[in-house]
Amino acid sequence: xxxxxxxxxxxxxxxxxxxxxxxxxxxxxxxxxxxxxxxxxxxxxxxxxxxxxxxxxxxxxxxxxxxxxxxxxxxxxxxxxxxxxxxxxxxxxxxxxxxxxxxxxxxxxxxxxxxxxxxxxxxxxxxxxxxxxxxxxxxxxxxxxxxxxxxxxxxxxxxxxxxxxxxxxxxxxxxxxxxxxxxxxxxxxxxxxxxxxxxxxxxxxxxxxxxxxxxxxxxxxxxxxxxxxxxxxxxxxxxxxxxxxxxxxxxxxxxxxx
Numbered sequence: 001x002x003x004x005x006x007x008x009x010x011x012x013x014x015x016x017x018x019x020x021x022x023x024x025x026x027x028x029x030x031x032x033x034x035x036x037x038x039x040x041x042x043x044x045x046x047x048x049x050x051x052x053x054x055x056x057x058x059x060x061x062x063x064x065x066x067x068x069x070x071x072x073x074x075x076x077x078x079x080x081x082x083x084x085x086x087x088x089x090x091x092x093x094x095x096x097x098x099x100x101x102x103x104x105x106x107x108x109x110x111x112x113x114x115x116x117x118x119x120x121x122x123x124x125x126x127x128x129x130x131x132x133x134x135x136x137x138x139x140x141x142x143x144x145x146x147x148x149x150x151x152x153x154x155x156x157x158x159x160x161x162x163x164x165x166x167x168x169x170x171x172x173x174x175x176x177x178x179x180x181x182x183x184x185x186x187x188x189x190x191x192x193x194x195x196x197x198x199x200x201x202x203x204x205x206x207x208x209x210x211x212x213x214x215x216x217x218x219x220x221x222x223x224x225x226x227x228x229x230x231x232x233x234x235x236x237x238x239x240x241x242x243x244x245x246x247x248x249x250x251x252x253x254x255x256x257x258x
Contacts, residue, residue: 005213005228006244012211018184019098022089023201025191027216028234029105032080055164059131063156067147070159074125074142077107085189085234086113088242093117095245100179104191104198106161119176121168121198123161131158168197176201183210189234190215193222202226 014020026036048069052058059066090113093099101110102119108126110118128137130150138151148157162168176198180186186205193199193214202222206212212226215237223229230237 005230008211008228009244010248012185014096014098014184016097019100019179019182020092020096020185020187021100021102021179021183021205021210022187022189023191023198024101024103024105024110024189024234025195025198026105027190027192027218028085029080029107029109030190031083031085031233031235032107032109034077034080034107034109051164054161056166059156059158059163063131063158064147067156067158070125070161074159077109077125080107080109082109082113083235085236085238086110086115088238090114091242100176100183102176102179102198102201104195106159119172119179121162121172121176123159123169125159125161127160128157129160130155173197177204180205180210181208183208186210186212188212188214188216188222188226189238191220193220 026034030036053066053069086109089099089101089110093101093115100119101115101117102121103110104121106120106122106125108124126142128141128148129135130137130153132150132155133153135150135152137148137157141148141157149155150157180201181204183205186202188202191198193202199222202212206225211228212222213228213230214220214222214226215230215232215234216223217231217233219229219231
């Protein structure tokens with residue numbers, strides 16, 4: 001752990017005019033037992049490349065097979081449990097005057113840990129839309145057997161996630177960009193910093209004057225550019241952060257509510 005980060009922490013606290021922003025990636029969910037996107041290819045799915053399944057082309061070729069793959073991924077996410085780092089972020093959301101959580105993950109673990117406002121850049125496994133018109137899926141779609149269809153137009157349902165070759169939802173990306181530009185501290189947690197436009201958010205925050213903090217057991221292309229690099233798992237680093245904030249005690253909560 002970089003001791004200078006703890007020394008700097010009192011001056012990095014947010015207030016009502018500035019906030020902390022957190023961007024989480026696959027490394028964070030991996031701690032909960034959810035394999036990364038490419039590691040998810042095992043067993044029945046081992047002979048398929050993710051690009052073949054997570055694409056409009058793959059869906060048009062075999063919609064039922066793609067639907068079953070996403071069912072498999074959704075069930076894996078449902079079996080996983082949020083780790084201590086997810087719970088700390090939920091605590092920070094309730095404690096600080098302003099915390100923005102942005103995630104590249106589609107598993108919903110932040111919400112299950114109690115976070116209320118999560119900007120999901122790449123969508124969610126727990127929502128579905130119709131393939132043809134993007135109508136929201138009807139209630140109870142997840143409990144249906146086989147491959148359900150849209151009750152409005154009759155086209156197949158698909159997961160509400162961003163596939164290869166698709167653009168991110170512009171409204172969602174705009175929310176994330178605005179949060180990054182207003183950040184006092186921008187935390188990058190468990191992400192490879194190689195997938196754009198998500199990876200560009202840290203640079204956007206830095207250009208606007210934010211302090212960059214990276215939490216990752218491994219170095220990434222961002223590691224040499226951040227103000228503080230904490231080479232450890234998200235759960236460990238975030239629990240240490242919570243403990244330090246509690247040690248700061250009244251000073252912390254007085255400053256964060258000014």
